[in-house]
Amino acid sequence: MPPPPAKWKGTCEFNKTQCNNKLIGARFIASPYQNSGYKLPMGPYDDDGHGTHTASTAAGMFVENASINSLANGTASGIAPYAHLAIYKVCSTFGCTIANVLAGMDQAVEDGVDVLSLSLSGPAASFYRDGIAIGAMAAIEKGIFVSCAGGNRGPNPQSASNGAPWILTVGASTMDRQLRSTVKLGSDVQLFGESADQAYDSIPTELPLIYPGPTAGICDNGSLAGIDVTRKVVVCDYGEVESITKGEIVKAAGGAGIIIANGMDEGATIFANSHVLPASHISYTDGEQVKLYINSSDIHSPNTTFIFNYTLLSTKPAPVLAAFSSRGPNKADVNILKPDIIGPGVNILAAWTTQVGSSSVSNNAYFNMISGTSMSTPHLSGVSALLKSLHPDWSPAMIKSAMMTTADIMDNNCSLITDETTKHADFFGVGSGHVNPAKADNPGLVYDIKPNDYLSYLCGLNYTDDQVSTVARRSVNCSAMGSTSPVNLNYPSIMVFLTDGNGYSIELNRTVTNVGPPNSTYTVQIDAPIDVTVNVRPNELIFSKVNESETFTVSVSSTNSSSGKYRQGYLTWVLSGCGDIMVRSPLMVAIDIQL
The missing domain is CATH 2.60.40.2310 (Immunoglobulin-like)
Structure with a gap:
């Protein structure tokens, strides 16, 4: 790695030897909770793994033999492996205050970053009440690209966050890799699920299968009391508690395996978790088929077999819009279509900290597989870094346009991208489509927007001078600035x-x-x-x-x-x-x- 650029003003707020030409900055933005009597990890150390995972996705170097439980094995790298990294810790055990987030963004701008990647989201708000929108405005005025998570509140409509038009709002999709754990019902039907721990070669060929019902099937503490699950595979409904916790509860009750069955909202979006016993996470449709099989009057002794297929590549269809990916219309301004674009955000393998609390991997693991728009956002941030390197004269709006207008709208079945319902996804889910980095390098034409154009647009929203000035953090007079109708941005x-x-x-x-x-x-x-x-x-x-x-x-x-x-x-x-x-x-x- 080359040394940091001459413009770099950042620093490492811990032992300087822990920084290098890859990690060139690390700052801890003080939290108002730090004097509350609770002991918090001080300094820019990652105490839960989220920041390490997202940073390595955006710009991690090449690492051979990356895997999770020997699955998904290969050489890992971030999207922009030769980019420098600067980390700004703005969250604590108690969450992320908007004051800290804004302070972190401002510090990054002052330090001289080129791209801001925020795997953070909150409730949508008017732009003059949205700290991330305010911080992003200052960034794009300095030519800094801003990429933000659209949120994980899908498939509910109007759930997307970070809806400012000067922000790239990112949704999440699946990819064409599966850690397949097949559920075989009886002697013939096979249903494809996923699990990130398949080291159970010694399990019996067939196991009795039970569904405790819609109440006990939540599989939380105490829900299985009085139900005989000994040496049985238990079907548990997704949600309420973490899927890994459900497995721990089933195991403690004497169960031999677990099938996590999605509800209608989760649909076809399934996760590969590291379970404590043989497991498979299956779709809503497949879950209903399992329950129908168990309750069938023709089946006196329902049973199942787990078939572990390990890592499969080039699976279809892909990409698919993730169920959890937040949807439009854009609450902050319905005239701007959001999210802008989608990228890989389901079962993403990336670096993990050695000092972690509760997670889906044991302590001292170096990689973890997690999901969310937090995971898709650094993919897009990495692409923007590559484009900025290749086209240093492009503005943030030009980079954004290049990615949006070249995005893929078809999946690897040559069909329009689908969502968790297996139907074609609408623009409120996928935006312009799925990022295609190679095409974004040669977009042909771009839609550019200057920083002042955004302020004219805010005036066109009938914001008061004070409200526009709050976003701009300087005095703005809409009469002098002029206004742009939102439809003409x-x-x-x-x-x-x-x-x-x-x-x-x-x-x-x-x-x-x-x-x-x-x-x-x-x-x-x-x-x-x-x-x-x-x-x-x-x-x-x-x-x-x-x-x-x-x-x-x-x-x-x-x-x-x-x-x-x-x-x-x-x-x-x-x-x-x-x-x-x-x-x-x-x-x-x-x-x-x-x-």
């Missing part, structure tokens, strides 16, 4: 509302900048939403040089025949003579919907 995705008030018709403008071939022509391709008419003027954009910009107008109209519905489609600019460059924007149309 030069965003890479488009969200419009058609109502009787606007005659079910609206016009908006977008400007694209050429970062591709100097002499190029792009032709518009419209995949109009159902019951919606979309026109683009002009329908062809001609560029003679790099960094040249062109503006186009989009007209969207409909009747009220789709009243109360969301309709979605795409607006794509295609480079003539080169089908490899397609600049795609999702177009979401809300017809007679009030939020």
